[in-house]
Amino acid sequence: MYHLNAVTLIIVLGSFLIVTLIGFASARWRPAEDLMQLNEWGLAGRGFGTFVSWFLLGGDIYTAYTFIAVPALVYATGAAGFYALAYTIMVFPIVFIFAPRLWSVARARGYVTPGEFVRGRHGSQGLGLAVAATGILATMPYIALQLVGIESVLTVMGIGSTSGNAVIRDLPLIIAFGVVAAYTYLAGLRAPALIAFVKDILIYVTVIVAMLYIPSRLGGWGHIFGVASAHLEKVNPATGKPFGSIVVMPAGEWAYATLALGSALALFVYPHATTGVFAAKRRNVIRRNAAMLPAYSLVLGLIALFGYMARAVPAVNADVKASGGNAQLSVPLLFAHMFPSWFAGVADSAIVIGALVPAAVMSIAAANLFTRTIYKELFRPYASPAEETRVARLASLLMKVGALGFALELNKTFSINLQLLGGIWILQTFPAIVIGLYTRWFHRIALIIGWATGMAYGTFEAYRTPGGGQAHFGASVTPVFGHITYIAIAALIINLVVSAVLTLVFRKIGLQDGYDETRPADYLADPGTVPAAAAPGREAPGREAPGFVRTR
């Protein structure tokens, strides 16, 4: 069904080769005095200014979700898929509020991950472990989503066989991922930060060309909206209801708003987003970036419209139908049918590299979490920085293997569900992390029980929701009191109520609270020098960064 186009293939292979070289070379970019410090491998020395941070954060949080999953949802269901635009609009005001405080306390205390902050703030090893484990769990399906994105490009390019054996079928994907794992292992966060430049240039070029070129070939936006609207009004034989709508219906408004808000609250408690924040050099870099990152949201909004463009191309619809209704192929198919093959190669490269960058940052972030909050806390409290870095490197490889498992096992009809499932889990760490930045009113044990309740409820609700042809984990919205609601928000409310009630009970019975190792000034700190790399309170004498010695 899909023909291997030599020109497209050469361009994609060429781009992959270039970013691979950049990935390996990046180990020498802004060279570290000692790469075997977790600060260096996992946060690139915390030295990124506004410019690099903008590319890194943009490259990190706009993923295959943006390029494949969202337009696929718009292609299939119309306006409902646009919640992603609302989400990426409201996420930056939210980031603007709390991320500078998180950055400051992490910088002042030498935290590399949110798990360490939670442990230090609430004086609870258990809560820190819960946050770390949740971060790792929620990141897996998110990395898997990146793999699904790459896979759909490869499928349309005609690479990969139809073998029944998953390993043979996905061999090109596994090889590509192996290469990324290798340079991430070597260079740490420097690799995705440098490759993010290539990614973003390719993405912006693709989007601008597509917006200028495709609508005119399709007879203008009026025609595109007309075709999409006519399709969405048709009745879906599987459900007996229309496929969707061009404007959100009153019954869908609540789902739209909760999906947007839930995703926005969740984004910056994801480990990969906090890693991008912690790598910044100055506190002001975060706020400046919150004001400049919406440029990517505009790109997301325009890419979402690709879903309607794809609907207006009959050849795309025919190919999607032939693939068994896999809407994820709609954007790569749009490129294949609308662009000359060389530019289809550029656009396909944009998606592939656009998925590799976040996958690399996510695996680094999860590896940092594992090393600092699980390995060091539970097994080796006096691990040296070099040992930490070795463990983190290995953990980043394991994360990628785990994500491959997720990608090969779970349903791919709507890969967006992988991201939404991760969102349900990660949002349960919001009270401990974000509310913890402002107040220690909640009791540490109440927070743990609230977290556990939210996780259990969210997982159970997601498990029993059918959809997309599978009986379990089929969708991430469910009716709550008669309104279709994003499960993450319902679970968060349950989490907060349980935490609040138990806090009152525990205070009443005088259950001892934890010791807070942070100080109020830490939350506003803006030091220009990087603090000691080792965990606070545990650093060996004389381990402090030279900058501090100088300023005494």
Added chain:
Amino acid sequence: MAQPASSGKSPATWGAVAVLLAVAIIGTLWVPIYARSMPELGPFPFFYWYQLIWVPLTAVILWICYLLLRTKPTPGRRAKR
């Protein structure tokens, strides 16, 4: 958003920032405002152009908030332990 007074900004500044950020969030959170197709902007239904316009609007709002809250770095702070 309760920041300690040590950040050196007046309550009026914090109030202004809080209002601006609330507007930026509610603008797209309150779906009934824009879940309609009229008025159209060219071929774009209201639902689409309203949200797309919020993107640059949010950027401008956040830039204003950034300028309001901008502080000098605290030089040479010592590491705590």
